[in-house]
Amino acid sequence: MLNATARPSAARRSTSYLRGVPLVAVLAATLASAGWARAGGIVPVKVTAADGAAGDAFGTSIASSDTTLLVGAYQHVVQSVRGAGAAYVFAQSGAKWALQAELAPSDPSLNAGFGGAVALDGAIAVVGASGKTVGTHVHQGAAYVFAAKGSTWVQQAMLALPDGAAEDAFGQAVAVSGGVVVVGAPGRAGYKGAAFVYAATAGVWSLKATLTASDGGPKDNFGASVAIDGQSAVVGAPAKSNGALSSEGAAYAFLSTGSSWAQQAKLLPSDGAKDDGFGGKVALGPSPEGETIIAGSADKAPGAAYVFTQSGATWPQVAKLTAPGTDPGDNFGSAVAQRGGTAVIGARSKQDEGTAYLFTKAGTWKLVTELQVPARAEHDEVGSSVALGILPAGVLATVGSLQGGKGAVHVFLAPH
Secondary structure, three states, X not given: OOOOOOOOOXXXXXXXXXXXXXXXXXXXXHHHOHHHHOHHHOOOEEEOOOOXXXXXXEEEEEEEEOOEEEEEEOOOOEOOEOOOEEXXXXXXXXXXXXXXXXXXXXXXXXXXXXXXXXXXXXXXXXXXXOOOOEOOEOOOEEEEEEEEXXXXXXXXXXXXXXXXXXXXXXXXXXXXXXXXXXXXXXXXXXXXXXXXXXXXXXXXXXXXXXXXXXXXXXXXXXXXXXXXXXXXXXXXEOOOOEOOEOOOEEEEEEEEEOOEEEEEEEXXXXXXXXXXXXXXXXXXXEEOOEEEEEEEEOOOOOEXXXXXXXXXXXXXXEEEEOOXXXXXXXXXXXXXXXXXXXXXXXXXXXXXXXXXXXXXXXXXXXXXXXXXXXXXXXXXXXXXXXXXXXXXXXXXXXXXXXXXXXXXXXXXXXXX
16 A cells, blocks of 8 residues: 655755755756757766776766766776676766775675676765675675765775665665665565665664565566665566566655655656556756756666656656667666756667767656767667766766776766
């Protein structure tokens, strides 16, 4: 049964500011300028790992927090351990991005996939390792929390389920906001899935809540994607069957009331169909109209992303995002990011190379431009990951690609 608990008052929520101006207003002003209109023609900054190698999959996951980027490379070799994985922290340095730290787990293990998912909020970074073997449980998974002390990043905790099981895939998705971490485990309980909420007291992280779907069933893959912003969270279940629509997918909105979390709504697309995979990727954050969720349906032909905006205890769909010229199999919606009424949507299979698109909320949601990564090649999977951030110099969109397996990310900046 859905919990229709009313949303906490606006006074409980925080607002982000840049130079004393609300972030949403800054983003709206930036997008009204010519900067984003030129984004398709802007030559982006390419960021790679200095110690990268073929097959590292650098850029499979990206997170952005103001002047910092966090990029995962889940196949990177660490201490001669294949597939242990790594994550890289980059800080803005003028027009470039300089490596600040290379993060690796304190216990690298074979094919753990550390870096398959990343999240970043200020001085807190979270890195998922969903392939990690814990005890005798193959692919149980883990997530690692790092804290920044100046320019130094220190592992603060390894999160793992004490009752975890093989194939839980804990850490396949991670999110962080305001000192609260959400970790998805889509393989939990026969792929029914679950998500877990953690918070720290005096630097010690502990489990605070377990999120499950009110109508969850085997093979839903609940927890394949997660996002959090303040007291709101969203969890995707891309294999969820709804009536006769097998694997249509679903997304679930949760609300924190004090120390507990309750399901607030189940989200479905207005035109959902069988095998759409809705909820494979989700994003959550403020927009000019209020708290907003974007959920991708990359398996839909040719793909789509759906926008839901909170209205009291409900989350009505307000838009469906698509791009012209997309074809079946483009996987539009393979990655999503949203911040302040701006969205970036990846289409990792477009023309067998991949691309990403920028949308903005100006009355209605509109496509602004395609973010054109130069020198794309077949199987690059450009748009397999995306992120959005805001800098003193302007708004940035970051697009990941495999680029021959070694991987890269490209940063587009629209000046204020």
